Amino acid sequence: MTQSDATMTAQAGGKRLLAGTSVPFYWAAVGVLALAGMLITDSYVQHVLILCFLWCMVAAAWDLTLGYAGIFNYAQIALFAAGAYATAMLTLKFGVPPVAAIIAATAITALLGLAIALPCLRLQGEYVALFTFAIHLAMPPLIQLAKGLGTGGTMGLMGVPPIKFFGLTFGPLNKIGWYYLALTAAAISVYVIYYVVLRSRTGRAFVALRDSANFARSLGINEFKYKLLAFVLSALVTGFAGALYAHYTSVVTPKILGNEFILLAIVMLAIGGIGRFPGAVLGAFVVTILNELLRDAGTYRLLILGILVVLTLLLLPQGLASIWERVSRRKHKARTKLKE
Amino acid sequence: AIVGATAPVTAQADTIKIGAPIPQTGPFASDGGVMEKAIKLAVEDLNKAGGVLGQQVEVTFFDIGDLSPDKLQAAAANLIDRGKSDFIVTGYGGFGPDIPAFCPQGVPFIHNDAFTSVVDMMNSMGCTSIFNASDVEASYGKVMFDQLAALGHQFPNKKIAIVHGPYEWESGLTKAMADAATAQGWEVVMNEEVPYESVQWQGILSKIREAQPALVHIEVLDAGLTYTFLQQYFDNPVKGAVVNAGYAASVPAFGDVVAQGKVEGVLGMTLSAQLPGPEGDAFIKRWQAAYNETPPWSLAAQLYDEVNMWAAAVKTAGSASDHAAVVKALKEMSFKGLTGTLKFDDKFKIPTSDASQPAFLFQVHDKALKPLMIGTRKTGDFVMPDWAK
Amino acid sequence: MQAESLHSGRTAAQVAAAPIMALDRVSKQFGPLKALDGLSFDIRSGEILGIAGPNGAGKSTLLNVCTGVLKPTSGALSFEGQAVAGLAAHHYCGLGIARTFQIPQIFSSMSVEENVATGALFGPTERLASGAIKDRVDEALAITGLASQRRQPAGQADLLTRKRIMLAAALATEPKLVFLDEPLSGLNGEEVDIFVALFRRLHSARGLTLVVVEHKVRALADLSDRILILNAGTLLCLDRPEAMLRDARVIDIYLGARNFA
Amino acid sequence: MTQFLEVIFGGIAQAAAYSIIAVGLSLVYGTARTLNFAHGALYTTGAYISWILTVGYLGLPLWLAVLVLIPILFSIGVAIETLMLRPLRGGKNWRVTAMMVTLGLAFVLDNANLILFGAVAKPMPAFIEGTVSIFGVTVSAYRVAVLIIALVIVALLEVFLNRTRFGWAVRAVAQDIQGARQVGIDVNRIFAFTFGLSVVLTGMAGLLLSPIFLISPQGGWEPFLKAFVIVVLGGLGSTRGAIAAAFFLGLVEAMVVYQLGASWTMPVWLVTLLLVLMIRPQGLLGKGQSEAAG
Amino acid sequence: MRASSISISERGTLLSVRDIDVFYDDLHILHGVSLEVGEGELVGVVGANGHGKSTLLKAVCGLVPVASGDILYAGESIRRRSVSELVERGLVYVAEDRRLFPDMTVRENLLLGAFLARGRGHEQTSLRRVFDLYPRLAERQEQLARTLSGGEAQMLALGRGLMSAPALLAIDEPSLGLAPKLVDTMLETIAELKNTGTTILLVEQSLGLIDGIVDRVYRLEEGIISGGAARAAMAMADHR
């Protein structure tokens, strides 16, 4: 990147935060995964990676609000569920074709994000966290109460139809298809969040507001507008991920609002490190894969996972991202040395 | 990266692999524990007896934790595509998510969800290899009320009060029960749904006392919840009223409560259990020998039967890997097991009846569940508990 | 008034100059306390207006009101003839009003240059081409003497640099009117001189109107065209520095006899 | 009328129980600004330990069990604080990392309990049998006892926090750690002590409530979530607020169950919460942030 | 004057900093700094900002760890002592950034100054003393500290320090943000404190301000200390 680019493509949080994650590097990584897709035949491995991709979207979107915009948003899984339920209800109750349903669901979730964000902007820091978490808690009972509207209550919604386009059908067994579908969705979402939004003027505003709201306002940054924007963008991606999840598993139940789900999501950010790309994304991969690797452990699985979380946080409080940064800082140093 | 995510990678050619997706962690772990024990026991016994078609059986367990949809997808991919299991067995596989996950695989799969909507989905999705080795909640609701009515107990009046959880299983069962009751001229004075986080029963109990019913039925698939209800009910019970704690009374998690005599005199039910008689007693001994505890009434014998029924089907089919043949055999055979004679109907479930797989009605007596009714057969006498007098 | 205008303001143009900002009976109430009590005065365009007064007189509050951080409880506030009292803080910047803070504020996770660029990115009402932004940033960095540190992470900057960054960012918004809240506090002799010189340069080179709140009175006096003394939220006097320094009331309540009598 | 009283009493008894848990949560939040996600798991752990002490193995009488339990719980709390939270404190965005560590801890405790004690819910005997009748309302003596004990505990805590120098120190630390050190407050000791105290509170709640609910590995989450709502409603870090909120919600719950049906409880709780946050962003009794000067 | 003309040798040394080094992670701030403060002395440390003055005071008061070297207070090493022990023994730090308790009232902030036994002893007298010194605080007793103006906050900070009944008061840039008149008052206060027997270590930006009141001055530049000669003569000259 030329010096002037570096300045002007207002990288959120400065070059340091994006060290060693240049655009070509990113697409190279995506390319490797794409190739891997051709080599992997074991459908279980495929499944796990599909989950990784979906979780990447959730984690990245969450990182956008929690890490970069500094909004304590804990309604993330609620929004994920909203996306999943929206598409499930649209396809099952109203016979909307899946692709259209997914688009609609994404939009609906974005609107929901807006609806949640509006009151949040009246609240002080931590209360945003509590408010949004309360919304998360409110979901299952509301779903049960709204059974009449076709939420399927505690039972959930079964048989969400597979996505079809260009004559391709993405059924539960079409793991290869899903692998590439999810990979594409994730690659684009993550790219948009970290390389487009966060490096744009908008991303600069998010970080500025996070670091010092007073100063940011005095420089003409519209706090209301940008906080809202951060929330909506994040909700959009999250809803998209949720919708995909619904079609992938073809089932939506309130179970996705249970403890394990949100805890895992938080653990991803914890292990990855928030507000420091590619922390959250790494976190999504590591945790999802770890969680499957630990299957053998049976009853001990979650115990071990918990211990790992605690240790990671104690040994590297900034998450894996900090290692990443150290490495790439060294690379950077090396490079500058060469120049001299 | 994920190589070794399942237990046995070292499997000789002459073993038959079967997979068991069960909840080993999370809120359902207590049932999962029993499923695991029962399946292990069945497999052990099969292998001791020389295996199936001379091949040893090897079981892989897969934790489906909180039963969230992707876990069942994972289970299917893991146990079938990678574990190469020829048979999938479980107590309950998530009440729904298991069907789309396993249906397309064509591998024989026996579960015990006992959910009308699950059975409907099995059929609407045209699954030909998934079996529900019991009846569905609606039937049990009716059967249970008939059993209560057949107790020969003189109810002071014909009023029934019902409290049930939010699951369709609970609401479906109690609805059927209420219908049965009204059909027999009873009045349903209350049929209220409660969420799982309930701990505050005063309001509901007041309503019950107000109605003064002769029969109080609570159907919540959660031992703790049922227990808190009973506890608070006992503080000020309705005189002369019979209390039925439904299925929860027979789940493993309720065992200690029963054993400590905290719920003496309460009624309960289960879908299927080892019938009395030599086989049943042998099974109990076998279980005690293996785990030095008496088997719980629910899930233990049920899963033992599921495994053995499959083994029998394999014998008829002549090969475990010929899934179509095994499925065909399962569909056609009528298997004499611990819980009765298992014969699937055209909806791939087993209609409960004395002839097939009868439901049990218990009463807690001397810190244990005593069968009062097995199907329509009376096997014990109802004793009016002191607290109700 | 006559007398005043004769001596004050350096050029005739400035004397005539219309007020860039005007306050009319502005009050700010905090519970029982009237932090600002019916203040009325003009800020002339192109002048350097010093504001001083006892601690707790309401100087910061005044700045917060003039820059939209706080809404006046009553009274009118106009900028270039347009009423601005109700507007949200970020609009003020678009109008050409910038400020710095008594406690230095920076974006700690950005580099020095990114801090400044943020001002250029959001300050102007209409977006600038990245070329234009770059020029602005370079200029702001140059004039505040940060050019050499542009790459450094702002988080570890010391007080002086923080003040510079804050000012540079404010300048990058191309303001017409800049409010500075105690810009010299915590600076030693040489540093004070550096900053005073810097303000002069801004004033002359850019024709900026500066409003400076400061307790370092001598520096303030030699910087400002006029000085406003605030006391308990009211205007005690608004006059040429020399006059102010000799004013008995000011000495009594603010300057203290020892150094100024 | 008696029914109404029954309902009200039920609500109050419930609320008292919640308030012990909530106050503990609020205490730690108030000082260390850490939302302790392991609070529920610690509640369960407390219950299991008391199970071991009483019916489980040692068969101690209640009073003795309590005497043994308190120091155990306290040292657990202190250990967690010193080993897991202190190292993080002061680090970059430590509040988030601290919260996440407690989350990890919750995983560990939950599943450790699952493995150690099995998934099967454990009943505890009520330490006081029988029922009493108040204004013609028959209630179990034990629930009355719980109510009284809870009120006493909470009252003691209130006095402790607002009348003692320790309470002052707690508030000082909450507001400015270095400032607190400058006036000679041993900050680390305060953190350790409050965390220990909060574990004692939640653990005691575990002991008190286990005869009413069964003890099960996941059993802590329900109380935790309710305590959470209470703490938010009461205003973060305000014990008094937490107590008020606990009783308010307890009664609301009782009335809702009686009038609308139990499935409305959680929605009504949360709607109340959301409304309160809208009207009073700092909770019922939380301290207001007035606009800052300068 | 009399006090200032007396040299350390006649009075005992209260504080003696011996060749200390201080780091913030890998940032080396203080390089082998040494200084001496005698009983009842008023010693100044001046230096441009960012050069380590605050760090020095914090190190002395146990608020930041000392990597090497030693600090003696009343003859014994306090390098490993906890801050509360030091406060209890009268070694009190008044921070440049005030470190008040924002959501407590002015009064509560002051009372917390007397948290330890030492201060609690003279709580009421100290309180009265602070209120005569700064009537403004008396007026604002019930106002929340967060809403104080810059200067008021500074007064409260020093007031809170006094509440601990200090034997050695380490004051960091007290003039920061104060009106000129108040700067005088502040310095007079400090001089008076000294005369009432409190030993003072005073940090300021520039000598100019404190020239008149200090006995001796050290200069701290980029973490290296120099000066420290008795300034009695010069101080007298100043006052003529």
Ligand SMILES: Nc1ncnc2c1ncn2[C@@H]1O[C@H](COP(=O)(O)OP(=O)(O)OP(=O)(O)O)[C@@H](O)[C@H]1O
């Ligand atoms: N949010 C608030 N609530 C209550 N009182 C306030 C608030 N903000 C400021 N004040 C009071 O208003 C008065 C003016 O405060 P302000 O900060 O404007 O003073 P100042 O002139 O800037 O003083 P300094 O020169 O010390 O910074 C002070 O007495 C202060 O205590």
Ligand SMILES: Nc1ncnc2c1ncn2[C@@H]1O[C@H](COP(=O)(O)OP(=O)(O)OP(=O)(O)O)[C@@H](O)[C@H]1O
């Ligand atoms: N907590 C910290 N972490 C890292 N560096 C720090 C920290 N505190 C201070 N520094 C750095 O240490 C150096 C000395 O800081 P210090 O505050 O002691 O200087 P000072 O002389 O007091 O400056 P001032 O006159 O502005 O108060 C500065 O460069 C500062 O940036």
Ligand SMILES: [Mg+2]
């Ligand atoms: Mg001010």
Ligand SMILES: [Mg+2]
């Ligand atoms: Mg300093």
